[in-house]
Amino acid sequence: xxxxxxxFASRFDNVTGSAIREIFKVLAKPNMISFxxxxxxxxxxxDEVCARLAKQVLENDGKxxxxxxxxxxxxxxxxxxxxxxxxxxxxxxxxxxxxxTTGSTAGMELVCKAMxxxxxxxxxxxxTFLGNMQTLKLYQANLVPIASDDEGVIPxxxxxxxxxxxPKLFYVIPNFQNPSGRTLSAERRxxxxxxxxxYGFLVLEDDPYRDLRYEGQHLPTIKEFDEDGYVVYMGSFSxxxxxxxxxxxxxxxxxxxxxxxxxxxxxxxxxxxxxxxxVDQFLRQDLLAPHIQxxxxxxxxxxxxxxxxxxxxxxxxxxxxxxxxxxxxVEMPEGFNATExxxxxxxxxxxxxxxxxxxxxxxxxxxxxxxFSNSTMEQIHVGMTKLKELFAKNMK
Amino acid sequence: xxxxxxxFASRFDNVTGSAIREIFKVLAKPNMISFxxxxxxxxxxxDEVCARLAKQVLENDGKxxxxxxxxxxxxxxxxxxxxxxxxxxxxxxxxxxxxxTTGSTAGMELVCKAMxxxxxxxxxxxxTFLGNMQTLKLYQANLVPIASDDEGVIPxxxxxxxxxxxPKLFYVIPNFQNPSGRTLSAERRxxxxxxxxxYGFLVLEDDPYRDLRYEGQHLPTIKEFDEDGYVVYMGSFSxxxxxxxxxxxxxxxxxxxxxxxxxxxxxxxxxxxxxxxxVDQFLRQDLLAPHIQxxxxxxxxxxxxxxxxxxxxxxxxxxxxxxxxxxxxVEMPEGFNATExxxxxxxxxxxxxxxxxxxxxxxxxxxxxxxFSNSTMEQIHVGMTKLKELFAKNMK
Numbered sequence: 013x014x015x016x017x018x019x020f021a022s023r024f025d026n027v028t029g030s031a032i033r034e035i036f037k038v039l040a041k042p043n044m045i046s047f048x049x050x051x052x053x054x055x056x057x058x059d060e061v062c063a064r065l066a067k068q069v070l071e072n073d074g075k076x077x078x079x080x081x082x083x084x085x086x087x088x089x090x091x092x093x094x095x096x097x098x099x100x101x102x103x104x105x106x107x108x109x110x111x112x113t114t115g116s117t118a119g120m121e122l123v124c125k126a127m128x129x130x131x132x133x134x135x136x137x138x139x140t141f142l143g144n145m146q147t148l149k150l151y152q153a154n155l156v157p158i159a160s161d162d163e164g165v166i167p168x169x170x171x172x173x174x175x176x177x178x179p180k181l182f183y184v185i186p187n188f189q190n191p192s193g194r195t196l197s198a199e200r201r202x203x204x205x206x207x208x209x210x211y212g213f214l215v216l217e218d219d220p221y222r223d224l225r226y227e228g229q230h231l232p233t234i235k236e237f238d239e240d241g242y243v244v245y246m247g248s249f250s251x252x253x254x255x256x257x258x259x260x261x262x263x264x265x266x267x268x269x270x271x272x273x274x275x276x277x278x279x280x281x282x283x284x285x286x287x288x289x290x291v292d293q294f295l296r297q298d299l300l301a302p303h304i305q306x307x308x309x310x311x312x313x314x315x316x317x318x319x320x321x322x323x324x325x326x327x328x329x330x331x332x333x334x335x336x337x338x339x340x341x342v343e344m345p346e347g348f349n350a351t352e353x354x355x356x357x358x359x360x361x362x363x364x365x366x367x368x369x370x371x372x373x374x375x376x377x378x379x380x381x382x383x384f385s386n387s388t389m390e391q392i393h394v395g396m397t398k399l400k401e402l403f404a405k406n407m408k
Numbered sequence: 409x410x411x412x413x414x415x416f417a418s419r420f421d422n423v424t425g426s427a428i429r430e431i432f433k434v435l436a437k438p439n440m441i442s443f444x445x446x447x448x449x450x451x452x453x454x455d456e457v458c459a460r461l462a463k464q465v466l467e468n469d470g471k472x473x474x475x476x477x478x479x480x481x482x483x484x485x486x487x488x489x490x491x492x493x494x495x496x497x498x499x500x501x502x503x504x505x506x507x508x509t510t511g512s513t514a515g516m517e518l519v520c521k522a523m524x525x526x527x528x529x530x531x532x533x534x535x536t537f538l539g540n541m542q543t544l545k546l547y548q549a550n551l552v553p554i555a556s557d558d559e560g561v562i563p564x565x566x567x568x569x570x571x572x573x574x575p576k577l578f579y580v581i582p583n584f585q586n587p588s589g590r591t592l593s594a595e596r597r598x599x600x601x602x603x604x605x606x607y608g609f610l611v612l613e614d615d616p617y618r619d620l621r622y623e624g625q626h627l628p629t630i631k632e633f634d635e636d637g638y639v640v641y642m643g644s645f646s647x648x649x650x651x652x653x654x655x656x657x658x659x660x661x662x663x664x665x666x667x668x669x670x671x672x673x674x675x676x677x678x679x680x681x682x683x684x685x686x687v688d689q690f691l692r693q694d695l696l697a698p699h700i701q702x703x704x705x706x707x708x709x710x711x712x713x714x715x716x717x718x719x720x721x722x723x724x725x726x727x728x729x730x731x732x733x734x735x736x737x738v739e740m741p742e743g744f745n746a747t748e749x750x751x752x753x754x755x756x757x758x759x760x761x762x763x764x765x766x767x768x769x770x771x772x773x774x775x776x777x778x779x780f781s782n783s784t785m786e787q788i789h790v791g792m793t794k795l796k797e798l799f800a801k802n803m804k
Contacts, residue, residue, distance in 0.1 A: 014663045015637040017608015019576075021525050024667060051476050059470025066462035066682070074455025078650035080447050114510060114676040121675050125546070129417050147674035150521070180415075212413015241411040254474035256681040267410045271420060278543035279517050279675055280510040285652040286462070287680050 023130075027149050032142060032369055038358045045395035048363045050190065050338050051386040053314075056307040057254055061299065062290055069289040077285040083276050085112040086288035092295040093261060103235045103245065108266040111273055114283045116220055116248040116260035120144050121279060122272040123216055123244055123262065124151040127180055135173050135182040135213075137165045139341075139370030139379070141190040144183060144218065153181075157372040164189065164196030167203035174211035181214050186234055188221040188337020191370045191381035195335060198231045205237035213242070214268070220248040220260075223304050225336035226312035241265025249291050251338070252304050257287045314384040314392060315340070321396035326404045340382045341367065347408040350380040357402055362395040419526075423545050428538060428765055434754045441791035444759045446586065446734050447782040449710075452703040453650055457695065458686055465685040473681040479672050481508040485684035488691040489657060499631045499641065504662040507669055510679045512616055512644040512656035516540050517675060518668040519612055519640055519658065520547040523576055531569050531578040531609075533561045535737075535766030535775075537586040540579060540614065549577075551768040560585065560592030563599035570607035577610050582630060584617040584733020587766045587777035591731060594627045601633035609638070610664070616644040616656075619700050621732035622708035637661025645687050647734070648700050653683045710780040710788060711736070717792035722800045736778045737763065743804040746776040753798055758791040 014020070039046045070077060077086070084090065089112060097105035113119040128134070130152035136145065138157030148155060156177050158169045165184060173179065184204070186196040196204075208215045217234045235243040241264070248260035262272055276282070294300045318340055322331050328345035344350060351366040367379025384392060410416070435442045466473060473482070480486065485508060493501035509515040524530070526548035532541065534553030544551060552573050554565045561580060569575065580600065582592040592600075604611045613630045631639040637660070644656035658668055672678070690696045714736055718727050724741035740746060747762040763775025780788060 015605075015608075015661060018523075018610055018638070018664075020667055021521065021523055023521070023525075024670070027670065049476070054471050054475065057471055057474040059466055059474055062474060062682075063463050063466035063470060066466055067459050070455055070459035070462055074459060075450050075453055076652075078453040078455055078458060078652045079450065080445070080646075080651045114680070117677045118675060125417065125419070127414075127417055129419075143673065143677070150671065150674055209411075212411075214414055242414070250476075255476045256472075256474045258676060258678070258680040265411060268414075271416055274420070274423065275546065277513075277539065278546055279514060280654060281513045281539070282654070284510070284654040284680055284683050286458075287682065 023150050023152055027146055032365070035354070035363070035365060039363055041358075043361055044358070044363055045361055045387060045391045046363045047382040047384070047387065047395060048365045049386055050383055052251060052255065053307070053310060053385045055310060056385075058303060062254065065290045065293045066286065069286065069293060073289065077289050081282040081285040083273050083282050085283070086285045086292065088296075089288035089292035092292050096295050097263065101233060101236060103233065103238070103263065105263055109263055109269055111262045111264070111269050111276070112283045112288055113260045113262055113276070114280050115250060115255070115258040116218065116246045117143065118258075118279065118283070119246045119260050119262045120147050120216070120218070122275045123181075123264075124148065125275040126268060126271040127214060128153055132180040133177040135170060135177070135179045136372055137184055137189065138372055139191050139367060139376070140183065140372070141185060141218070142369045145372065148183065155372040160192065160194060162194060164194050164200055167200050167207060170204060171207055171211075174207060174213060178211075179213045181216055182208065183216045183218065184234070185218045187219055187231070188224065188334045188339070190221070190337070191339050191365070191367065192341045193332035193334030193337055193339050195231070201232060201234045202237045205234050205243060208238070208242035209240055215243040216246065217243055218246045220251050221337040223252050224308065224311060224338065226308060226315065228335045235263065241268065244268060252300065253291055253294055257290060259283065259287050259291045311338075311385055314387065314389065317389055317392045318382060318384045318396060321392065321400065325400050326407050329403075338383055338385045340384065342380050342382060344378040344403065345407070346378060348378045348403070348406065351377045353402065353406055357399060360398050360402060362398050364399070419546050419548055423542055428761075431750070431759070431761060435759055437754075439757055440754070440759055441757055441783060441787045442759045443778040443780070443783065443791060444761045445782055446779055448647055448651065449703070449706060449781045451706060452781075454699060458650065461686045461689045462682065465682065465689060469685065473685055477678040477681040479669050479678050481679070482681045482684035482688065484692075485688035488688050492691050493659065497629060497632060499629065499634070499659065501659055505659055505665055507658045507660070507665055507672070508679045508684055509656045509658055509672070510676050511646060511651070511654040512614065512642045513539065514654075514675065514679070515642045515656050515658045516543050516612070516614070518671045519577075519660075520544065521671040522664060522667040523610060524549055528576040529573040531566060531573070531575045532768055533580055533585065534768055535587050535763060535772070536579065536768070537581060537614070538765045541768060544579065553768040556588065556590060558590060560590050560596055561600075563596050563603060566600060566603055567607075570603060570609060574607075575609045577612055578604065579612045579614065580630070581614045583615055583627070584620065584730045584735070586617070586733070587735050587761070587763065588737045589728035589730030589733055589735050591627070597628060597630045598633045601630050601639060604634070604638035605636055611639040612642065613639055614642045616647050617733040619648050620704065620707060620734065622704060622711065624731045631659065637664065640664060648696065649687055649690055653686060655679065655683050655687045707781055710783065710785065713785055713788050714778060714780040714792060717788065717796065721796050722803050725799075734779055734781045736780065738776050738778060740774040740799065741803070742774055744774045744799070744802065747773045749798065749802055753795060756794050756798060758794050760795070
């Protein structure tokens with residue numbers, strides 16, 4: 013009970029954080045096979061390299077690393093990050109357009125802080141990442157879901173919504189989308205960049221999975237089709253180095269970036285220098301590309317194993333076949349209820365995330381998200397076999 | 409220029425972040441003696457110890473440290489932090505009331521997020537810490553300044569303002585206040601806790617300097633007089649271990665803490681595990697108390713040197729004589745303008761922060777804040793001599 017006379021801010025009126033937290037609590041049970049979460053594989057976390065790098069950077073630049081840093085970033089990291097971005101992408105990246113953030117979670121927060129008034133409309137894919145949907149709700153945004161097909165979100169639907177709702181933002185995950193696993197086609201990326209300019213909204217391109225591509229070619233980012241500053245690119249080292257280090261970044265038009273930096277003065281002042289310095293060494297010592305190469309085969313193998321298990325799921329089971337990322341999205345026949353079945357699955361020692369939580373409007377209880385990266389091949393086999401049996405028993 | 413059709417959120421309408429940033433930019437000039445900022449002394453930053461600890465924790469628990477962590481904190485740190493709090497303070501601290509944050513900056517943000525609607529009234533000391541005043545402004549709070557005297561903020565003034573303005577929050581720095589250096593008396597702490605309950609507002613007790621006490625005895629926190637959850641205590645390891653690590657914490661009534669934790673899911677998901685693990689080792693290996701003991705004599709010596717220099721400032725110069733902390737606050741005679749004189753001081757190679765930036769209502773151009781921790785004894789002598797001459801020349 014809140015002490016008498018106190019009252020929470022109204023931004024929490026529609027945010028409880030409870031349903032999904034209950035799900036994650038059950039994951040702590042011993043021997044649970046978890047296809048929930050979006051954790052990298054334990055094998056993919058470079059603990060020995062990080063131990064060496066942490067000691068090295070603190071020995072070489074410890075006084076600067078332990079002192080207050082600039083909101084704009086730890087200078088060596090900002091430098092190597094800009095170099096990395098210029099090597100990797102065709103969009104312009106320099107000190108006026110790049111801001112290190114405390115994970116891309118913090119980047120999302122800063123863009124919302126800079127741009128959103130309560131009641132502003134934000135277009136989101138349906139389904140989309142529930143964590144950032146919660147952030148948008150805390151900014152009291154009016155979420156308008158946009159339909160997708162196998163090529164990702166549909167530009168005609170974006171345009172229809174832009175005309176009708178005059179959105180401030182469009183939040184989109186272009187590669188191996190969370191939760192759907194879908195990848196937005198190059199033509200659609202270009203179309204979205206053009207629509208942003210035409211209708212005057214900001215595209216928030218959230219791209220944490222790009223480098224986890226197991227087949228096919230990299231596509232240009234939406235931001236690479238953006239000539240006038242209508243796209244903010246959010247990058248992250250969580251999936252390719254370590255999520256626990258909390259290092260991500262924003263690339264944005266300079267006035268937008270400046271506003272995000274002022275906002276950041278009040279959220280954490282700066283991203284911890286040590287964490288920036290460790291990622292800096294990954295870039296500077298050319299450790300990143302070989303590390304990514306070393307983790308891809310294991311992830312691909314797990315994804316393919318999970319896809320094979322899905323082949324023998326009950327008739328009518330549909331699922332995505334992503335070219336990368338961490339997730340498969342499963343659509344069971346109408347009438348099947350993955351939300352209700354969750355507790356029973358957990359009792360049998362297997363967890364997933366019911367798809368309903370990823371839909372701005374809820375519903376879609378026949379869907380679920382499966383993560384393969386954080387389980388062993390054996391766990392994938394055992395867990396998927398259990399799910400298969402449970403699901404078969406519960407077909408209508 | 410913001411791209412056509414885009415518009416920033418209105419929370420930035422009264423926040424530019426520019427004046428104070430200009431000040432900090434000049435500090436980068438070579439050979440600048442800076443009495444601005446609030447940086448710990450370079451000597452006080454334990455780089456060798458941190459290099460050893462960082463390597464150690466990554467070798468011993470690297471997989472957990474590099475993986476996603478709990479919003480509620482890295483479990484070993486949460487445990488040692490609670491133990492440390494229970495040993496140090498009489499207020500209750502357990503898993504339901506303690507939340508690690510990414511510096512106390514992030515703690516401030518989370519409490520504002522949990523409690524403040526636009527237009528809500530927040531009482532603040534006058535003067536007070538400009539960084540957190542900016543955070544309050546970004547939450548569109550209506551700031552009501554409360555007068556102080558040598559014993560800190562005046563409870564009768566708090567009560568008068570509580571009756572008149574029905575505040576949601578009262579933001580207060582009890583020890584060696586920033587910028588005034590004043591310490592709130594024990595009687596007043598008790599009175600404030602009682603007023604919070606009587607009038608139903610939340611006290612946000614920001615206490616980063618407590619352990620930097622050079623004389624006298626520790627006073628009980630406001631929170632130790634709080635029986636019903638009306639006080640949130642914000643602690644920080646920035647001034648006693650390292651600001652660059654960004655590790656602080658909140659202690660709050662459990663419903664308030666829970667709301668802050670839900671808010672934190674959207675600001676940075678969790679404070680980086682590595683940084684929590686390093687501070688955890690400071691606590692676990694009993695390194696904190698000896699480290700603090702080792703830095704106090706140097707800080708005290710610098711403070712006393714600066715106070716001695718102030719003795720020969722022009723007649724009519726008044727200044728605080730703090731028992732600890734990092735700042736002296738100087739009040740020149742009426743008519744003197746420390747704000748206008750700032751550029752000339754910088755040209756001569758000395759920087760301070762004009763006091764006006766710490767006042768919610770501005771004005772007070774005859775005041776300035778001096779930091780002594782981040783300069784050498786020699787720099788204090790040279791810089792203060794220059795200021796003394798410059799100020800003497802500009803007396804009306």
